[in-house]
Amino acid sequence: xxxxxxxxxxxxxxxxxxxxxPNVGVPMAEAIKNTKNSLKHLLVPGMxxxxxxxxxxxxxNGHDIRQVYEALEAASRIKNRPVLIHCLTKKGKGYxxxxxxxxxxxxxxxxSIKTGEPxxxxxxxxxxxxGEWLLNKGKTHTDLVSVCAAxxxxxxxxxxxxxxxERFFDVGIAEEHAVTFAAGLAKGGLKPVVSVYSxxxxxxxxxxxxxxxxxxxxxxxxxxxxxxxPGDGETHQGxxxxxxxxxxxxxxxxxxxxxxxxxxxxxYAYEQQGPVAVRYPKDSVEEGVSYWKKDESxxxxxxxxxxxxxxGKGQDICIFxxxxxxxxxxxxxxxxxxxxxxxxxxxxxxxxxxxxxxIVEYARNHTMTVTVEDSLESGGLGIQIExxxxxxxxxxxxxxxxxxxxxxxxxxxxxELKKYYGLDGEGMAKQILTAYE
Numbered sequence: 001x002x003x004x005x006x007x008x009x010x011x012x013x014x015x016x017x018x019x020x021x022p023n024v025g026v027p028m029a030e031a032i033k034n035t036k037n038s039l040k041h042l043l044v045p046g047m048x049x050x051x052x053x054x055x056x057x058x059x060x061n062g063h064d065i066r067q068v069y070e071a072l073e074a075a076s077r078i079k080n081r082p083v084l085i086h087c088l089t090k091k092g093k094g095y096x097x098x099x100x101x102x103x104x105x106x107x108x109x110x111x112s113i114k115t116g117e118p119x120x121x122x123x124x125x126x127x128x129x130x131g132e133w134l135l136n137k138g139k140t141h142t143d144l145v146s147v148c149a150a151x152x153x154x155x156x157x158x159x160x161x162x163x164x165x166e167r168f169f170d171v172g173i174a175e176e177h178a179v180t181f182a183a184g185l186a187k188g189g190l191k192p193v194v195s196v197y198s199x200x201x202x203x204x205x206x207x208x209x210x211x212x213x214x215x216x217x218x219x220x221x222x223x224x225x226x227x228x229x230p231g232d233g234e235t236h237q238g239x240x241x242x243x244x245x246x247x248x249x250x251x252x253x254x255x256x257x258x259x260x261x262x263x264x265x266x267x268y269a270y271e272q273q274g275p276v277a278v279r280y281p282k283d284s285v286e287e288g289v290s291y292w293k294k295d296e297s298x299x300x301x302x303x304x305x306x307x308x309x310x311x312g313k314g315q316d317i318c319i320f321x322x323x324x325x326x327x328x329x330x331x332x333x334x335x336x337x338x339x340x341x342x343x344x345x346x347x348x349x350x351x352x353x354x355x356x357x358x359i360v361e362y363a364r365n366h367t368m369t370v371t372v373e374d375s376l377e378s379g380g381l382g383i384q385i386e387x388x389x390x391x392x393x394x395x396x397x398x399x400x401x402x403x404x405x406x407x408x409x410x411x412x413x414x415x416e417l418k419k420y421y422g423l424d425g426e427g428m429a430k431q432i433l434t435a436y437e
Contacts, residue, residue, distance in 0.1 A: 049084050058086025063093050103153040107232065123284035129259050130222050130280070131156030133266050134193060138164055141270070143191045147171065149178045155195035155224050175200050179207035179219075186217040191270060197225040198238030198279065205244055212275045213250045220269045221245075221277040226255075227324055227374035228404075228423075229282050230414040237409040238281070243379030245277050246352040252276045253352035255323035258288030260298055261349065268301040281324040283414065289326045289347075305350040306358045314342025317432060318366035318397075320359065320385060322348040325372050328418065331425025336432055351381060359385055360392045368436055370400045374423055377403040400435045402428055 021028070049056040055078055060067045068087065075083040091105075092098025097116025098105040111118045138144045138160060145167045152158045152170055161168040171178045175196060182192035201208075201223055212219050223245070226238040245253045254269065254276065256262040262280055269276035289309065292298045298307070309326065310333055312318075317336065321329045326347050333343040346362060348354065363369045369389065371382035382401030389399070404421055418424040422431055 053081070055081050055083045056086065057083065059088050060086065062087030062089035103158075106154070109231075123286055124259075125156075126259075126262060126280040126283060126285055126288075127154075127156040127224055129262050129285055130195070130224070130266065131159060133263055134160050134195075134222075135163065137266075137270065138167065141191070142167075143189065144270070145169065145185055145190050145192050147178050147182045147185070147192050147194045149173055149175045149196055149200065151195070151197065151200075154197070155222065157195050175203040176207050179204040180211045182219045183207070183211040183215065183217050186212075186219050187215070191218060191220070193220040193222055195222040195224065197236070198223050198227075198241040199225065199229075199236050202240060202244065208251070208275075209248055213248045216250050216274045218273050219275045220266070221275070222266070223277050223279040225282040226279040227281050228409060228414050228417050230412065230417070232282075233411040234408045238279075239375045239404055239409060241277075241279055242351065242373060242375040242381060245279070246384065247379060248275075250274050251352060252350065254278045254301065254349060255351050256280060256349065257323055257326045257347055258290060259285040261288075264298060264300060265349070279323065283324055287327060288324065289330070301349065305348075306355040307347040307349060308344065308362075309347050310343065310345040312337070312342030312344040312366075315366050316341040316343065317368045317370060317436065318344045318346065318362045319370040319372060319432075320346050320348055320362075320381065321372040322351050322381065325374055325423070328423065328425045328428065329372050332428035332432065335425060335429035339433060341433075341436065348381065354381075354384060354388065356388050356392075359388055360394060363389050363394045363397050366397055368398045368400060368432075370402065370432055370435075372402045372423070372428060373404075374418070375404060377401060377405050398435070400432065402431055 047056075055075075057071050057074060060071050062068060071085045075085055090099065091102035101116075109118050109120065109122070134144070134146060134157060146157045146160050147169045148155050148157055149171055150173045152161050157168065161170070169181065171181060178194055178196065182194045185192040201221065208221075211217075223238075223241055225232075225236065226241055229236045229238055242253075245251060252269075252272065252274065254265040256265040256278065262278070262285070265278045269278055292307070292309070310330060319329050319333065326345070329345055333345050336343050344362065344366065346358070369385070371385050373381045377383065380403055382403055386399055386401070389397075402423065404423075409417060409421075412420070415424065419427060422428065
């Protein structure tokens with residue numbers, strides 16, 4: 001009735017007529033309006049929006065096309081007022097496997113329509129490793145609590161939530177609140193772990209600085225989907241976190257390269273008395289570096305912030321990289337060495353604060369210094385390392401920065417995108433050889 005064209009024309013006519021009656025008209029109009037509003041409070045479910053001056057229509061069945069069409073028609077008749085149509089829908093409606101398991105079908109790889117099962121068994125991911133660490137650590141450390149923003153499945157904390165519901169907090173799609181809430185938990189003596197995608201953590205930049213870093217609170221940020229993210233499009237590419245996380249005072253930023261390294265990074269983060277961000281990709285840990293030095297285990301983060309993964313036979317080229325890019329860098333090094341050049345590869349496990357001493361030492365001993373990152377150039381590792389070398393007056397080596405430059409990255413497969421932007425082994429080797437000539 002409230003959106004009916006004839007009703008609204010009649011309403012406008014009555015209001016106009018009453019306004020013209022001296023002394024009596026305006027008070028009468030106000031009395032009618034107050035009576036109408038009282039009835040609306042009793043009958044209209046969306047009065048929260050009505051109080052904000054928004055016409056509310058609903059709730060309606062969002063799967064009933066006729067109802068949706070009629071609601072849109074009604075809304076189009078309302079002039080000079082904002083309108084909110086409230087639709088109720090069921091995730092996965094119409095496809096039983098998705099209705100029964102909506103979270104799993106939020107983002108999917110190719111699957112059988114008949115059974116709903118994926119064609120390929122999902123590989124062991126960094127996300128899964130993090131989830132296992134959280135659960136195992138939580139068994140013996142009762143101060144450990146999990147905070148996420150509507151992504152318990154996507155960030156790997158679902159099992160922790162089921163076993164320790166009193167220590168799990170899902171704040172909904174409100175990353176800003178997740179960070180401020182975690183700061184409060186840390187202030188109260190707990191050890192909160194905020195699990196969030198890189199691209200969504202951008203929303204809480206201010207809260208990380210003012211609520212966590214300024215107060216040096218021991219909040220752990222498990223930053224998933226860092227670097228190039230396959231299959232989710234421009235909005236989900238985690239290409240900014242290296243720049244924005246390393247810009248924050250008091251924040252430590254770790255970038256592990258494989259499963260063992262990720263677990264060690266998380267253990268280290270738990271022991272710290274200030275904020276630590278551990279960043280890792282949406283990828284299989286099997287694609288990470290599967291070795292350190294064949295028969296040796298990785299050193300802990302207290303004794304080694306930078307690892308020399310490969311010592312070149314000559315002092316020609318030194319490559320600095322971190323995390324998920326290490327495997328491609330090692331492949332590039334092999335290609336370059338076939339051209340008779342010696343290539344040293346260093347893994348920057350800690351990207352904030354950078355290991356200035358080691359960086360300067362290796363740069364001084366090589367003819368060319370190369371930095372590699374699957375993130376933006378601005379504020380990234382390459383520019384930061386160049387600043388370190390300039391401060392140390394390292395002038396004997398030429399410099400090459402390999403990054404994603406200054407652009408948004410489109411939807412695509414990780415390997416295809418790396419190849420397109422010259423970040424696979426072959427592409428980096430080509431850039432290095434060209435620059436070295």
